Amino acid sequence: MKRQVPLILCFLFGVVMILTEFSPHAASQSVYNEIVNWTLIVWPFATVLAVATLVQTHWARIQRRSEHWQYSYVVFAGIIVMAAIGVPFGMKHPAFEWLFNNVQVPMGATMFSLLAFFIASAAFRAFRARNTEATLLLVTALIVMMGNVPVGDLVWNEVMAWSPWSDKVSEARQWILDNPNLSARRGIILGISLGGISQSIRIILGIERSYLSGGDA
Amino acid sequence: MFEKLLNMNRQIVFILVVLAVIIPMLLNIRLPLAVSEPTQKLYDYIDELPSESTIMIAFDYGPSSFAEPEPMAEAVMKHCFDKGIKVVGLTLDPEAVTLADNVMQKIAEEKGAINGIDYVLLGYREGPIQVILGMGVEIASVFESDYTGTPLSDIPMMADITNYDQIDLLLDLAAGTSIDAWITFANTKYGLKIGAGVTGVIVSEMYPYLQTGQLVGLLSGFLGAAEYEKLIDTPGKGIAGINTVSFVHLLVVGLVVLGNIAFFIQQRKEQG
Numbered sequence: 001m002k003r004q005v006p007l008i009l010c011f012l013f014g015v016v017m018i019l020t021e022f023s024p025h026a027a028s029q030s031v032y033n034e035i036v037n038w039t040l041i042v043w044p045f046a047t048v049l050a051v052a053t054l055v056q057t058h059w060a061r062i063q064r065r066s067e068h069w070q071y072s073y074v075v076f077a078g079i080i081v082m083a084a085i086g087v088p089f090g091m092k093h094p095a096f097e098w099l100f101n102n103v104q105v106p107m108g109a110t111m112f113s114l115l116a117f118f119i120a121s122a123a124f125r126a127f128r129a130r131n132t133e134a135t136l137l138l139v140t141a142l143i144v145m146m147g148n149v150p151v152g153d154l155v156w157n158e159v160m161a162w163s164p165w166s167d168k169v170s171e172a173r174q175w176i177l178d179n180p181n182l183s184a185r186r187g188i189i190l191g192i193s194l195g196g197i198s199q200s201i202r203i204i205l206g207i208e209r210s211y212l213s214g215g216d217a
Numbered sequence: 218m219f220e221k222l223l224n225m226n227r228q229i230v231f232i233l234v235v236l237a238v239i240i241p242m243l244l245n246i247r248l249p250l251a252v253s254e255p256t257q258k259l260y261d262y263i264d265e266l267p268s269e270s271t272i273m274i275a276f277d278y279g280p281s282s283f284a285e286p287e288p289m290a291e292a293v294m295k296h297c298f299d300k301g302i303k304v305v306g307l308t309l310d311p312e313a314v315t316l317a318d319n320v321m322q323k324i325a326e327e328k329g330a331i332n333g334i335d336y337v338l339l340g341y342r343e344g345p346i347q348v349i350l351g352m353g354v355e356i357a358s359v360f361e362s363d364y365t366g367t368p369l370s371d372i373p374m375m376a377d378i379t380n381y382d383q384i385d386l387l388l389d390l391a392a393g394t395s396i397d398a399w400i401t402f403a404n405t406k407y408g409l410k411i412g413a414g415v416t417g418v419i420v421s422e423m424y425p426y427l428q429t430g431q432l433v434g435l436l437s438g439f440l441g442a443a444e445y446e447k448l449i450d451t452p453g454k455g456i457a458g459i460n461t462v463s464f465v466h467l468l469v470v471g472l473v474v475l476g477n478i479a480f481f482i483q484q485r486k487e488q489g
Contacts, residue, residue: 033354036347036350036351036354037351037354037358039344039347039350039351040342040344040347040348040351040358040359043343043344043347044343044344046343046344047343090366091314091315091364092318092364092365096315097315100280100315101315101319104280104312105280105283105316106280107280108279108280108281108282108283108312109280109281109283109284111281112281112282112284116234116238116465117230117231117234119469120230120231120233120234120465120468120469120472121227121230121231123469123472123473124225124230124469124472124473124475124476125227125476127473127476127477128476128477128480129477129480129481138473138477142470142473142474145466145469145470146466146470148417148437148438148440148466149440149459149462149463149466149467150248150249150250150251150443150459150460150463151248151460151463151464151466151467152463152466152467152470153249153251154248154249155467170251170253174253174254177420177421177424178424178428181421181424182424182425182428185421185422185424185425186425189425
C-alpha cells in the first residue's frame with residue numbers, strides 16, 4: 001500500500017498534466033490551473049523537510065564527534081539567529097538586513113573572489129600545449145579571454161598589427177561562441193532533454209521507482 | 218631559470234592578481250569599449266517599448282555572485298525609469314531578496330521612481346518551476362502581497378497586471394540555471410519574451426537560446442553591464458568592473474603564454 005498509492009498518484013497526475021498540454025478546452029485548463037496551485041502549496045513542505053534533515057545531520061555529527069563537528073554549532077547558530085529575527089519581525093527588520101549585508105554578503109563575495117586567485121594559479125601551472133587537443137583548447141581559450149575584455153582588443157591590435165587579423169579578436173571570439181560552442185551546447189541540451197523525457201516516462205509508468213526511496217524493489 | 222619559472226611559488230601569482238585588481242582601480246583607467254550584438258539587441262528591445270510598458274526582472278543571484286549581475290540590474294532599471302517603463306522585481310533565490318530590495322531602492326531614489334507606481338518588488342516564493350508556472354495563470358495566486366507585505370490588490374501598478382499577458386519582457390539576471398526554467402516554462406508555454414544577464418562563467422550556455430530567438434538579448438558578465446552602461450551613457454559599476462577584469466584577463470593570458478614558452482624551452486633542453 002505504501003508503494004502502490006504513490007505509484008498510482010504519480011501515474012494519474014503525470015498522465016493528466018500531459019493531456020492538459022494538448023487540450024485548450026476550458027475544463028482542461030481549469031484542471032491544469034488547479035494542479036499548479038496545489039504544487040505551490042506542496043512545495044514549501046519540501047523546505048520543512050530540508051531544514052529537518054539539516055538539523056538531524058548536524059546533530060548527529062555533533063553527537064558522533066565526526067571530523068570538524070565544531071562547525072555544526074556554527075550552522076545551528078546561523079539558523080537560530082536568522083530565524084529568531086526573520087520569522088517574528090520579517091526580512092525588512094534592520095537587524096536582519098544588517099546581518100545579511102554585513103555578514104552573508106561579504107562572506108559569499110569572498111568565497112567567489114578566491115576563484116580569481118586559484119584560476120590564475122591553475123591556468124599558469126596546468127594550461128600547457130602538450131598535444132594537438134590541448135593546443136586547440138589553449139588557443140580557443142586565449143582568444144575568448146582576449147575578446148571578452150576591452151584591453152584584449154587593444155593588445156591584440158598592437159601585437160597582430162602586421163597581420164590581416166589585426167582587429168579581429170572580438171569577431172573571432174564571437175565566431176567561437178556562435179559556432180563550435182553553440183553546436184556542442186545544443187548537442188548537450190538535446191541529450192539532456194531526451195534523457196529527461198525518457199526518465200519522466202519511466203517514472204510515470206512506475207518503471208523507475210528510486211524516488212520512493214529504497215531502490216527499484 | 219626556466220625551471221624556476223615553471224615552479225614559481227603560487228603566492229607570487231596571487232600577489233600579481235592583487236596588483237592587477239588594485240592598480241587599474243587606483244588609476245581609474247578608461248578603455249575603449251565596443252558594444253556586442255547580444256547586448257545591443259536587449260537594449261534595442263527595451264528602448265523600443267512604449268512608456269507605461271512593464272518589464273519583470275528576476276534577480277536570480279546570491280551574495281557570492283552579485284558583483285556581475287548587480288551592475289546589469291542598475292543599468293537596465295535606469296534605462297526603464299528614464300523611459301517610463303514599470304519594473305516588477307522578484308526572485309527564485311531566497312538569498313537574493315535583500316540584494317534585490319537594496320538595488321531597486323537605490324535606483325528608484327536616484328531616478329525619483331515611486332514604489333507601487335513605477336516599481337514593485339514581489340519578493341521570493343518557494344519552488345522555482347511552480348512559481349514560474351503559477352504566475353502564468355495569475356501572479357496574485359503566487360504573490361498575494363509584495364515584499365513589504367502590501368496586498369497586490371492595493372498596489373496601483375499591479376491593478377492591470379494579472380499574468381504574463383501584461384508583461385512585455387522578463388529579464389533574468391542569473392548566476393545559475395534559472396534561465397533554462399524561465400525559457401522552458403514561461404517562454405515556451407506562455408510566450409513570455411525573455412532576456413538574460415548572466416555571469417561570465419555561464420554565458421556560453423546561453424548561445425543556443427540566443428540563436429533560436431528564445432532570448433531577445435543577452436548581457437555577458439561585466440562586459441554586458443559595461444556595454445549597457447555605454448548605451449545609456451551612464452558609466453557605473455560595470456565599466457569600473459570591466460576595466461579591472463581586463464587586466465586580470467591580461468595577466469592570466471600572459472602567465473599562460475609565459476608558462477608555455479618556459480615549458481617548450483625546458484623540453485628542448487631535456488631532449489637535446
